[in-house]
Amino acid sequence: MAATGPTFNIHYSSQVPHDQPAKLMTSIKKLAESPGITFIPPTYTCTNNPHDDLAALIDTESTIPTVDFSLLTFGTPQQRSQAIHDLGKACQDWGFFLVINHGVPESLMKAILEGVQGFFDLTEEEKHEFEGKHVLDPIRCGTSFNASVDEVMFWRDFLKVFVYPEFHFPTKPAGFSELALEYCKRTRQVTRELLKGISESLGLEASDLEKFLNVESGLQIFIANLYPPCPQPELALGMPPHSDHGLLTLLIQNGINGLQVQHKGKWVNVNAMPNSFLVNTGDHLEIFSNGKYRSNIHRAVLTNKATRISLATPTGPSLETVVTPAPELINNENRKPAYIGMKYKDYLELQQSSMLDGKSILDRVRVSNSE
Numbered sequence: 001m002a003a004t005g006p007t008f009n010i011h012y013s014s015q016v017p018h019d020q021p022a023k024l025m026t027s028i029k030k031l032a033e034s035p036g037i038t039f040i041p042p043t044y045t046c047t048n049n050p051h052d053d054l055a056a057l058i059d060t061e062s063t064i065p066t067v068d069f070s071l072l073t074f075g076t077p078q079q080r081s082q083a084i085h086d087l088g089k090a091c092q093d094w095g096f097f098l099v100i101n102h103g104v105p106e107s108l109m110k111a112i113l114e115g116v117q118g119f120f121d122l123t124e125e126e127k128h129e130f131e132g133k134h135v136l137d138p139i140r141c142g143t144s145f146n147a148s149v150d151e152v153m154f155w156r157d158f159l160k161v162f163v164y165p166e167f168h169f170p171t172k173p174a175g176f177s178e179l180a181l182e183y184c185k186r187t188r189q190v191t192r193e194l195l196k197g198i199s200e201s202l203g204l205e206a207s208d209l210e211k212f213l214n215v216e217s218g219l220q221i222f223i224a225n226l227y228p229p230c231p232q233p234e235l236a237l238g239m240p241p242h243s244d245h246g247l248l249t250l251l252i253q254n255g256i257n258g259l260q261v262q263h264k265g266k267w268v269n270v271n272a273m274p275n276s277f278l279v280n281t282g283d284h285l286e287i288f289s290n291g292k293y294r295s296n297i298h299r300a301v302l303t304n305k306a307t308r309i310s311l312a313t314p315t316g317p318s319l320e321t322v323v324t325p326a327p328e329l330i331n332n333e334n335r336k337p338a339y340i341g342m343k344y345k346d347y348l349e350l351q352q353s354s355m356l357d358g359k360s361i362l363d364r365v366r367v368s369n370s371e
């Protein structure tokens with residue numbers, strides 16, 4: 001890399017079909033480490049300056065709801081029903097909440113984030129080994145969202161691994177895979193307890209949601225995100241506004257904030273409490289609840305000061321499940337289904353190979369003019 005100023009030998013692959021590996025893709029980590037980098041390449045400039053609308057539409061008053069997990073699992077019947085009520089309200093009003101007292105050891109959360117850092121610190125050649133070819137490959141690392149279709153590039157490197165029902169994982173760095181196996185097991189347990197509470201909050205039996213959507217063999221993904229310091233953080237985004245597929249996503253971060261969630265048309269900065277999980281509802285919970293619980297829209301903004309790491313573990317139905325609104329909700333409430341059924345696997349493929357342009361694949365399964 002020339003020392004006189006930044007040269008950007010990044011391979012923009014917008015003409016490459018999405019099922020071909022983006023060979024020679026340089027990580028954003030490497031680009032951000034270019035000596036003397038003071039501006040971003042034009043392809044990283046978002047059409048809307050995120051800080052403009054941020055200033056206009058920021059909500060500094062609202063606070064994210066908190067759910068005490070210990071009351072859900074070990075509380076008295078009265079505490080449990082209060083926790084279920086709070087959970088339902090958080091899903092309905094925000095699609096986003098903090099989970100505290102979840103029982104996952106702080107040391108494990110810290111260690112897994114260090115493992116993530118270790119992965120992104122591998123050489124470019126080592127990381128190429130795990131690039132993957134297709135959006136449904138079980139191990140995939142890369143940059144941006146889907147660099148082969150993104151028109152605007154995002155200031156983010158990622159590692160995406162399918163960790164359940166079958167556990168896949170990169171073999172490097174040493175010890176990372178063992179840690180991830182344990183972390184994924186623990187987060188899956190927390191997610192399944194939350195889903196039982198959510199099922200009850202919808203007026204169903206605790207196990208109904210899991211049974212209907214085959215969550216026992218449901219897909220869990222490990223998504224690690226690295227957002228290096230950006231020289232012009234007001235011009236680029238780490239992740240564009242999007243909703244997650246699946247049911248619930250549990251997210252942790254390395255103490256650096258950057259997640260924003262949409263609430264009543266405004267962006268709310270999420271300041272995570274140490275040792276808590278940031279949880280958001282996914283598209284398939286919206287479908288299952290027939291629209292009662294809206295899938296939350298969120299994005300990641302950048303800073304020029306520090307590297308931010310986040311780790312998202314979404315859990316969804318099994319890949320073969322055709323997801324529709326819960327029949328009980330339609331029958332009991334005498335409502336029409338507001339979504340058509342689509343196999344989770346097809347939905348995933350469609351979402352992962354589309355541009356994240358603020359629209360959701362949800363729009364494709366929504367029934368128009370439904371009540």
Ligand SMILES: O=C(O)CCC(=O)C(=O)O
Pocket residue numbers: 223225239244251258259298299300310312
């Ligand atoms: O980094 C974050 O805070 C958001 C990550 C995210 O939304 C995702 O991985 O789907």
Ligand SMILES: [Fe+2]
Pocket residue numbers: 242243244298312
């Ligand atoms: Fe997300």
